[in-house]
Amino acid sequence: MFIKFTIFFVFLISFSSSQIFSQSDGMQTESVYDSVYAKKLGADDYGMKTYIMAFLRSGKVSSKDKEESQRLQMEHLNNIVRLAEEGVLVLAGPFMSSDQDIRGIYIFDVTTIEEAKKLTETDPAIQAGVLEMELIPWYGSAALVELNNIHKKIQKISITDQ
Incomplete structure (x- = not known):
């Protein structure tokens, strides 16, 4: 008992x-699930989706010419803006420590490494060998695809306005 x-x-x-x-x-x-919005973002039942994450690493080529480095950097930034405007680049940014091999990350809104590889090959810094990409599938919130729309509302100066 x-x-x-x-x-x-x-x-x-x-x-x-x-x-x-x-x-x-x-x-x-409390769930406020919106099936239409979830479908628009490509979300699964958990509100998640697969992306391809890219780790930008220092390449084998190091430009000693300051003018050439600045030109490549500006072309790299212009490429980032273009990919974001096309809707295939969800997030991009550098790591704040310059003494690391990993220089930054991208998150691509594509489903295969092959698609992401084609996108990375459009980057002038990759083409010049200054940067290399390591591509890995990543599972994260489907809401990330809204990040660029939000960023436009809070960005005062573009990264390409230099």
């Missing part, structure tokens, strides 16, 4: 606790 009472009591406490936690502020997230 004691065991049955204990099991019942533990069940009752567990159920009560879950009700308390689910009703307290900030503890429960």
Whole structure:
């Protein structure tokens, strides 16, 4: 009898606790699922999708000419803007430490490494051998594809306005 009472009591406490936690502020997230929006973003049932992440690494070529380096950097940035405007580049940015082999990342809204490879081959810094890409499939929130639209609303100066 004691065991049955204990099991019942533990069940009752567990159920009560879950009700308390689910009703307290900030503890429960109510679903506001929008199937049309999810489909537009390419989301699966978890609100996720597959992207291709690119790690930009230092290439085998190092330009000693400052003018050439600046030209390549500007062409690299113009390429980033173009890919973002085409909707295939979701996110791009450098790492803040310059002493690392990994210089930055891209997240491409494509499903295969082959597609991402073709996109990376359009980058003048890749073509010059200054940067190399390591491409890896990545599973993340489908909401990332909205990032560029949000960024346009908060960006005061473009990376290509130099």
